[in-house]
Amino acid sequence: MKRAIILVLDSLGLGSSEDAHLYGDQGSDTFGHIIEACDSGKANNSDRSGPLKIPNLLRWGLGEAAIESRGNSLPIQRVKPEGAFGFAKEISAGKDTPSGHWEICGLPVPFEWGTFPKIDNCFPRSLIDELLKQGNIPGTLANKHASGTQVIEEFGDEHIQSGFPICYTSADSVFQIAAHEEHFGLERLYELCKVAKRLVDPLNITRVIARPFVGNSKDGFKRTSNRKDLTTPPNDFTLLDQIQEANGQVISVGKIGDIFSNQGVSYTVKASNNMGLVDQLINEMDKVKDGLIFVNLVDFDTHYGHRRDVPGYALALEKFDKRIPEIESKLIDDDLVLITADHGCDPTWPGSDHTREHVPVVFYGKSIKAQNLGKRETFADMGQTIAQHLKIKPLANGKACELN
CATH class of the missing domain: 3.30.70.1250 (Phosphopentomutase)
Structure with a gap:
């Protein structure tokens, strides 16, 4: 079995989806608004200043994916992508963490989860x-x-x-x-x-x-x-289960195991922040040469999106970008890396909740053809693509991206 790596940049949405008005999120754009804030100087503080500096993510195709999603330009340096790039809309009913991750792995959640009313003493x-x-x-x-x-x-x-x-x-x-x-x-x-x-x-x-x-x-x-x-366990098979059924291993880095209630997870490694999680990814890449290494970089969401901290979010992206060459140095010939998100959490948006947005679809690897994947109709296309790469049984949902 080949190896795949999923990097979920938790909450890095690429602009409001067609149904965002149903969630009060029309006009939200996590990544785009961060770029604009940096360009205008509104994301300057004692730790960072100036335009967003993410040359490696742009080189992989994240900037082009964002421009495709929002349908107009962004104040970033345009570079020729080395990866396959696009964006995906969510067909699950919510904009929550489990629904986003499960749909990435081929299991959309068409029903609405229960919530509590926005009132004092909201619990029964x-x-x-x-x-x-x-x-x-x-x-x-x-x-x-x-x-x-x-x-x-x-x-x-x-x-x-x-x-x-x-x-x-x-x-x-x-x-x-x-x-x-x-x-x-x-x-x-x-x-x-x-x-x-x-x-x-x-x-x-x-x-x-x-x-x-x-x-x-x-x-x-x-x-x-x-x-x-x-977390409530997934109500059906996901990419993780399919990999294990094919005698592959699934390594959870961060809270992935929790999100899937450990269903389909071989083992979990954790760390206290994004950079620690990247360290763990690098360690696992040295040890694990097949199956799936699945990473959630939660700080983007928890520390910066929900707290509406634009400079903090921008700096976290810049710090992650500097680690991309380390990840590249560990790649073997047949590796497939996916950078995506599970929802948005626009730090310029009112309130502190997630935002209903498209997510990036950025595939990178030594054998991946640089190309525009366009708009994907469901997050499940990503899981189906990885299933095809690993040569395991196709998932129940999603259409694989042709990467070669």
């Missing part, structure tokens, strides 16, 4: 009552839609004093619980999240996320890398 009383009872906790805090960092700042002190975990949600299908690693306990938080997942399953909520943090109000609270996602 019966849900909270059972969480208190089965989780053996005296109470909860927040119980509303909130940004993860803001809710910790708002309720962190009260949480430490009362022992009440902080429960909150977003526009996504998610129930999140934040708790202090030392005062509440990390394992206790994980156990409480297991209880919560059982309780929200009847509500068709996709994920329960443990959001541990440390620190104090004087010096500031900080979320740690011990996040844990409890």
